[in-house]
Amino acid sequence: MSHRGAPTLQVQRLSHAYGAAPVLREVSFDVAPGEVVAVIGSSGAGKTTLFRSITGLVAPSGGRALVGGRDLATLGGRELARARRQVGLIFQQYNLVRRLSAADNVVIGRLVHLPTWRAVLRRPGADERARAVACLDRVGMAAHARARADTLSGGQQQRVAIARVLAQRSSLLLADEPVASLDPASAASVLATLRAVASDHGIAVVCSLHQVELVGGFADRVVGLGQGRVTLDVPVADFGDDHRAAVYGARLEPSLVQERCP
Numbered sequence: 001m002s003h004r005g006a007p008t009l010q011v012q013r014l015s016h017a018y019g020a021a022p023v024l025r026e027v028s029f030d031v032a033p034g035e036v037v038a039v040i041g042s043s044g045a046g047k048t049t050l051f052r053s054i055t056g057l058v059a060p061s062g063g064r065a066l067v068g069g070r071d072l073a074t075l076g077g078r079e080l081a082r083a084r085r086q087v088g089l090i091f092q093q094y095n096l097v098r099r100l101s102a103a104d105n106v107v108i109g110r111l112v113h114l115p116t117w118r119a120v121l122r123r124p125g126a127d128e129r130a131r132a133v134a135c136l137d138r139v140g141m142a143a144h145a146r147a148r149a150d151t152l153s154g155g156q157q158q159r160v161a162i163a164r165v166l167a168q169r170s171s172l173l174l175a176d177e178p179v180a181s182l183d184p185a186s187a188a189s190v191l192a193t194l195r196a197v198a199s200d201h202g203i204a205v206v207c208s209l210h211q212v213e214l215v216g217g218f219a220d221r222v223v224g225l226g227q228g229r230v231t232l233d234v235p236v237a238d239f240g241d242d243h244r245a246a247v248y249g250a251r252l253e254p255s256l257v258q259e260r261c262p
């Protein structure tokens with residue numbers, strides 16, 4: 001990877017509380033261009049809140065998150081809109097407009113770069129359409145460009161969502177459990193696609209997931225969250241069973257659950 005430079009994302013002692021309940025406690029980590037960071041942690045650890053804080057959807061109670069050196073929480077108006085475009089978001093599901101084709105969903109990502117009058121008319125030119133299909137091709141979905149989004153499989157929809165982020169030319173991609181609803185083969189394919197767009201386009205990727213066994217194949221680093229704190233930040237090559245146990249704590253094996261809950 002030749003993209004490494006100033007960090008695309010700098011999370012600096014970021015804290016957040018819902019009411020009196022602290023959810024993020026001085027979370028700090030950086031993500032370089034082209035780097036993929038997997039965020040793991042038990043349910044309720046604060047992963048989704050972390051993503052919401054980075055995008056400025058919730059205001060931090062302390063610390064800050066810088067995207068390309070800029071703190072979205074301090075921006076307003078056009079500057080905020082421009083900075084938000086730097087951040088592509090992918091969720092577990094419902095990423096696409098169901099009634100639109102794959103290509104039109106990608107064009108929506110491109111529209112943020114059009115002059116306002118064209119964006120309002122929503123009539124992308126041939127060049128916009130060609131660019132959308134090129135982005136779909138990049139994620140192996142060119143053959144489905146005309147298919148309605150709701151006729152695609154979950155894994156295919158997630159790959160279209162990644163193509164939309166490419167079309168948007170974001171420098172940071174935040175993916176909150178993008179493979180939680182997918183079968184293992186589709187999950188692997190979506191994570192491989194994330195890996196490829198990070199490496200090839202220098203996009204910094206932060207991806208939360210519960211399937212810890214999948215981190216080895218796609219992430220550079222693993223950040224563990226526990227009760228809102230960073231409990232782990234290691235290169236993926238160093239990530240082992242001890243780390244895993246530390247992040248998730250002692251858990252009942254499925255076989256034990258069956259024995260105990262006949």
Ligand SMILES: Nc1ncnc2c1ncn2[C@@H]1O[C@H](COP(=O)(O)OP(=O)(O)OP(=O)(O)O)[C@@H](O)[C@H]1O
Nearest residue numbers: 018019023041042043044045046047048049050177
């Ligand atoms: N809008 C909200 N109002 C109040 N509390 C919230 C809100 N959203 C989340 N919380 C609380 O904040 C904590 C962290 O939630 P969060 O959704 O960030 O966890 P998570 O790591 O994404 O969990 P999961 O793996 O289940 O998605 C939880 O205790 C949750 O109940």
Ligand SMILES: [Mg+2]
Nearest residue numbers: 047048049176
């Ligand atoms: Mg969550």
